[in-house]
Amino acid sequence: MNLDWMIALPPILLALLAGLFTWGVTALGASLIFFFKNINRKVLDAMLGFAAGIMIAASIWSLLLPAIGQVEESGAFWQVIFGFLAGGVFLWGLDKVIPHMHLFGKKAEGVKTSWHRSILLVSAITLHNIPEGLAVGVAFGALAINPSPAVFAAAVGLAIGIGLQNFPEGTAVSAPLYREGMSRGKAFMYGQFSGAVEPVAAVIGALLVSQMSAILPFALAFAAGAMIFVVVEELIPESQAAENTDMATLMTMVGFVVMMSMDVLLG
Template sequence: MIDTFMGFDPWLQALVATLFTWTMTGLGAAVVFLTREVNDKFLDMMLGFAGGVMIAASFWSLLAPAIENSQNNPIGEWFPAAVGFLLGGLFIYGFDKLIPHAHRNSPESRMEGWRAERKRRSTLLVFSLTLHNIPEGLAIGIAFGALASNADPAAVAAGAATLALGIGIQNIPEGMAVSMPLRGEGMSRTKSFFFGWMSGIVEPMAAVIGIIAISFMSPVLPYALALAAGAMIFVVVEEVIPSTQKNGHSDIAVMCLMLGFTLMMILDVALG
């Protein structure tokens, strides 16, 4: 594996990037120390913003590079992106049915996953946001893994770093989305913060899986990039957006989603 800009190996870059995004999750979770109650309007706004960032990152940081790396595909440059995108949705769908979890603002009857009814709601909330972080970690790992097989590693590294920055920004409200509801259910501030922060620990783990896959199977890079995009879009549409539409703040949540999308688009086009 080649060295890249600043002399860092892609493995180290991916590790630093996911430690950054995990830290940002902890920063969001730490908001629980500053407030006594859950502000649903603020949380809906922040989650809407996070959803916008994820949608924009899915295209500019993942799908567009997947298409660009598929120009020699015999079927068509659209093929790897289409196949990978659909597989990404199916991948998270499988986790969604397997991992017990509960969506924010969902009733007790809407617990999902294997034997979810046997778990405490606080546990299910943590599992729900942990599920969010799997595609984000994969996306970062795959993006940095692409460095070893690209003719212009400095440009790819810049794009991967921009992706990590965007995911880190949107991890702040995701950390809040765990710790604040836990606090609202009566858990102590310290425990609420801890579980909110730990919900993001799967990002470095998923990044390792992503970078290993690309390091040893570089021909699947376009498929892998699109898979990460499909997984992120599934999470946004299946959980992030619906959770912002149930407290009467749908309009402002949508506006924040558009702001998040615009910010990530600017970051990716200007820096990526």
């Protein structure tokens, strides 16, 4: 299959399309609320574990390893270290400032607000969709520096992986809202809206890398650090909060293998 015409497209356009794809998969996950009266907690925990595994593998194979490869000749490994830690600190800062509530939490975090629980739940998922969108944007932005089939395939693989883990996130937002008495339509709208930030973040990531190629190693590591922060701070604890720890752990491993295999096969 000749991909030259796709690789020739502006990286920012490709990042936008990829961001819209990941948002669409979020909406697809949220749409499950139209077909099921209730989503079993065990299923939700398994889905969250799967999402965590995908994000961990994507952070390593799609972001950190390419970042390290970028600095091998220059020896500027500090860019990767600094970028990775900066990504975590960035998400930590947002976590402290933006009002939100974890899916199975009872107390709002961030600055005090009068927002309803539904808005707080959407805010929580939106928070960790920011680094996912940035990661996709940075991956496609790298095409401005190296417009090769390998870079394109890696970016596509990352977008597919992020999309896969967005599916359970859409469900994880809409299902609790419906269970609390919200209509199916409204629960779906809130669930899919949590992914709306990804196309925006993707364009920002691609734009930054396209305009400032020197920051690519830092940007890749930054996205990885932000994603790992989300996994450790939110996805894994939430998937382990009930009595489904073994299932959630196994699904984390499955998600990891799926993303690792996808990256190896496409890369």
